[in-house]
Amino acid sequence: MDTMRDRFAPVVSRLLDEDPRVAVVLAEIGADGFRETGRRHPDRVINVGIREQLLIGTAAGLALTGLRPVVHTFASFLVERPFEQVKLDLGHQDAGAVLVSAAASFDWPAGGFTHMAPGDVALLDTLDGWTVHVPGHPDEAETLLRHAVAAGEDKVYVRLSVQSNRQGRAVDGGHFHTVHEGRSGVVVAVGPMLDAVLAATRGLDVTVLYATTVRPFDVAGLRRATAAAGPDVVLVEPYLAGTSTAAVSEALSDVPHRVLGLGVGRRELRRYGTIEEHVAAHGLDPAALRGRITGYLAAGRTTALTTGG
Known part of the structure; x- marks a missing residue:
């Protein structure tokens, strides 16, 4: 199966052909995928070289002229390194752009910690007005890329990963989707974590929600699920643990949960190994997830019994 990033250049190349407002800004990484498209649209395919601050500044300038820039590089170079430009050139100037990352949390372990960005979504959470898509399959990535480019002047982050679920699902760029219904808690699986969550919760009486758009957070979808399955919520995210716990707490602020x-x-793993070894080290493989989820839900039931809930 191809990867999400394999879809990126073909999809955006078609968008360049279809929409004269679309532009692509690169910092060397991914430039090979746009060589032919760049010959057709030399004024709208821009490679700034290994200059990530300029990458964002250029995108903001294009946006201010009325174009819809799509900006691409590794997540650590797209969000973390040029964060001041993301904050000021895009945010402060209210200039819309589509940031499309690669490498995600630890997709290229051989690249070392410089090429890892598990805190990217949490960092963007410090800024106002960002939409964040986290596809879990190449088909979903293609759909969400098109959503992002079509989103007017909005600021959108699309987080691509080589980690993928076995099958793509219908996504709409906004709502959580119910994959399984239960009565003893809600597990929210974000993007490529869905397969692991389904394996971990097999046979458990829980509702599983699938999230590929996490900002804005689907408050209504979560509230519907917890109304039926109870107010115990487990978030399983492919980035920094706890990134969306505040969003859950805000969504359920009027009910005990x-x-x-x-x-x-948060602990840095200094022996890089493989993706699978990182997944296991962070307790995100199905066996570890099952233990953590069942332990958490059991503790909630015990508390409810001892307090008369």
Whole structure:
């Protein structure tokens, strides 16, 4: 199966052909995929070289002229390194752009910690007005890329990963989707974590929600699920653990609830190994997830019994 990033250049190349407002801004990474398209649209395919601050500044300038820039590089170079430009050139100037990352949390372990960005979504959370898409399959990535480019002047982040679920699902760029219904809690699986969550919760009486758009957070969808399955919520995210726990707490602020955030831990792993070894080290493989989820839900039931709930 091809990867999400394999879809990126073909999809955006078609958008360049279809829409004269679309422009692409690169910082060397991914430039090979746009060589032919760049010959057709030399004024709208721009490679700034290894200059990530300029990457964002150029995109903001294009946006201010009325274009819809699509900006691409590794997540650590797209969000973390040029964060001041993301904050000021895009945010402060209210200039819309589509940031499309690669490498995600630890997709290229051989690249070392410089090429890992598990805190990217949490960092964008410090800014106002960003939409964040986290596809879990190449088909979903293609759909969400098109959503993002079509989103007027909005600021959108699309987080691509080589980690993928086995099958794509219908996504609409906004709502959580119910994959399984239960009565003893809600597990929210974000993007490529869905397959692991389904394996971890097999046979458990829980509702599983699938989230590929996490900002804005689907408050109504979560409230419907917890009204039926109870107010114990587990978030399983492919980035920094706990990134969306505040969003859950805000969504359920008027009802007693509990929330557990599972994801990439804060401890830096200095022996890089493989993607699978990173997944296991952070407790995101099905066996570890099952233990953590069942333990959490059991503790909630015990508390309810001892307090007369």
